[in-house]
Amino acid sequence: MGYNTTMRESSRVVVIGAGPAGLTLANLLRLAGVGCVVLERQSRSYVEQRQRAGVLDYASRRIFEEWGLAETLLAGAPEDHAIEIRVDGDPHVLDLRALSGGRTGRAIPQQMLITRLMTAFLENGGDLRFDAGDVALHDIDAPGLGPGSGSGPRVTYRDAEGAVREIACDYVAGCDGHHGVTRTAVPPRAATTYTYDHGIGWFTVLADAPPPRLPLFAISSHGFAAQFQRGPAACRLYLECAPDDAPDDWNDERIWKQARLRLGDETLPAGPIVDKGVVEMRSFVIDPMRYGRLFLVGDAAHIITPMGGKGMNLAIGDADVLARALRAAVRDGDEEPLAAYSATCLRRVWNQQEFSRWLTELVHESGDASLAGTFRRQLARARLDRLFASAPAGHAFADLLAGG
Numbered sequence: 576m577g578y579n580t581t582m583r584e585s586s587r588v589v590v591i592g593a594g595p596a597g598l599t600l601a602n603l604l605r606l607a608g609v610g611c612v613v614l615e616r617q618s619r620s621y622v623e624q625r626q627r628a629g630v631l632d633y634a635s636r637r638i639f640e641e642w643g644l645a646e647t648l649l650a651g652a653p654e655d656h657a658i659e660i661r662v663d664g665d666p667h668v669l670d671l672r673a674l675s676g677g678r679t680g681r682a683i684p685q686q687m688l689i690t691r692l693m694t695a696f697l698e699n700g701g702d703l704r705f706d707a708g709d710v711a712l713h714d715i716d717a718p719g720l721g722p723g724s725g726s727g728p729r730v731t732y733r734d735a736e737g738a739v740r741e742i743a744c745d746y747v748a749g750c751d752g753h754h755g756v757t758r759t760a761v762p763p764r765a766a767t768t769y770t771y772d773h774g775i776g777w778f779t780v781l782a783d784a785p786p787p788r789l790p791l792f793a794i795s796s797h798g799f800a801a802q803f804q805r806g807p808a809a810c811r812l813y814l815e816c817a818p819d820d821a822p823d824d825w826n827d828e829r830i831w832k833q834a835r836l837r838l839g840d841e842t843l844p845a846g847p848i849v850d851k852g853v854v855e856m857r858s859f860v861i862d863p864m865r866y867g868r869l870f871l872v873g874d875a876a877h878i879i880t881p882m883g884g885k886g887m888n889l890a891i892g893d894a895d896v897l898a899r900a901l902r903a904a905v906r907d908g909d910e911e912p913l914a915a916y917s918a919t920c921l922r923r924v925w926n927q928q929e930f931s932r933w934l935t936e937l938v939h940e941s942g943d944a945s946l947a948g949t950f951r952r953q954l955a956r957a958r959l960d961r962l963f964a965s966a967p968a969g970h971a972f973a974d975l976l977a978g979g
């Protein structure tokens with residue numbers, strides 16, 4: 576294989592990637608008494624500073640509560656209790672706490688959750704290796720002689736000092752995101768992939784500017800915009816744009832002008848922009864999320880648009896299902912839950928893909944009529960009216976936001 580292997584070790588599970596999926600799984604496996612090694616390509620400081628999602632939904636909150644981690648991970652994180660949908664400048668507040676019967680999430684920036692997950696794992700003796708290069712999987716489809724036999728898969732990588740290492744294991748968890756290496760180990764004939772381009776672009780900025788009081792969606796003929804809190808003095812803005820827009824097409828003046836116009840707030844305070852980029856509004860799902868002894872978790876198996884805020888939450892949900900299944904396999908010799916892993920996760924994944932697509936259509940088509948025409952604009956407005964006026968429609972919306 577071209578490697579001059581210098582160090583050989585073994586572990587029950589090798590987890591590849593230290594994002595929400597990998598770090599949640601590593602913590603849950605530790606609590607379940609299943610040994611694992613986590614390999615992360617980036618440095619610790621890089622991982623701790625990567626800013627993305629901001630809301631942990633109710634289903635994820637419950638997972639951390641059930642495993643006894645909520646107090647450590649969610650201390651000080653405010654309840655995600657309501658959302659404002661502003662239509663042509665008119666505010667409509669949906670009381671998520673009431674509509675969901677108290678099944679609310681927590682507002683927590685992804686990098687804060689990541690830092691806490693990492694600290695919890697390392698402080699309890701977890702084995703997490705940063706700067707792991709050239710990660711490669713071997714023999715993931717080996718039948719093996721069962722857990723602990725040593726005849727299962729192997730993972731090789733180059734450590735921070737340049738030495739090549741090999742870890743023999745029983746299971747590999749591919750938690751390395753959409754652009755990682757683990758999914759490429761699945762032969763095309765062994766899985767079906769689904770992709771969908773939503774046909775719009777989202778330009779996004781992180782700004783040191785006052786956040787809105789509530790998570791805010793704004794619908795107007797100028798295009799869709801959203802603004803969310805990312806800490807006490809920072810916000811994330813999303814502005815609908817052409818799919819082929821480049822970040823440099825948006826200077827500060829254009830960003831704040833469009834934000835004020837779309838949010839219907841001439842006095843919206845500006846602030847320094849610390850990051851900007853164009854979000855790919857694309858969905859992807861692989862089925863099954865397993866090949867041999869490799870289990871794909873989170874973005875490695877599926878991506879979803881940020882609409883609805885489900886990417887990080889699906890990653891945490893997969894990690895929970897896999898941790899329970901690995902516990903059953905290792906502790907009780909019961910591989911049935913592992914056999915059901917993919918189908919269990921995919922049911923929730925497709926439910927959330929549908930929610931995200933429904934919401935995407937709703938907030939975009941009800942605004943700029945050039946997107947889908949005036950007829951569909953009227954349909955989307957009717958759906959919005961129903962959401963504001965009908966309790967069952969509000970309950971269904973809050974239920975999907977709660978996740979699960």
Ligand SMILES: Cc1cc2nc3c(=O)[nH]c(=O)nc-3n(C[C@H](O)[C@H](O)[C@H](O)COP(=O)(O)OP(=O)(O)OC[C@H]3O[C@@H](n4cnc5c(N)ncnc54)[C@H](O)[C@@H]3O)c2cc1C
Pocket residue numbers: 591592593594595596597614615616617622626627628629630685707710750751752753754755756779854872873874875881883884885886887888889890
């Ligand atoms: C701008 C933006 C906004 C978002 N907003 C939201 C939101 O509001 N709500 C929400 O729920 N989700 C949101 N998401 C999506 C969410 O961030 C992802 O779904 C989530 O991070 C997925 O977690 P993951 O652990 O599966 O993958 P990742 O977070 O991508 O983690 C994968 C890890 O694997 C590592 N890795 C990659 N390749 C290798 C390799 N070869 N070897 C070793 N390690 C490797 C990476 O460095 C990384 O640390 C957003 C994403 C973006 C980009």
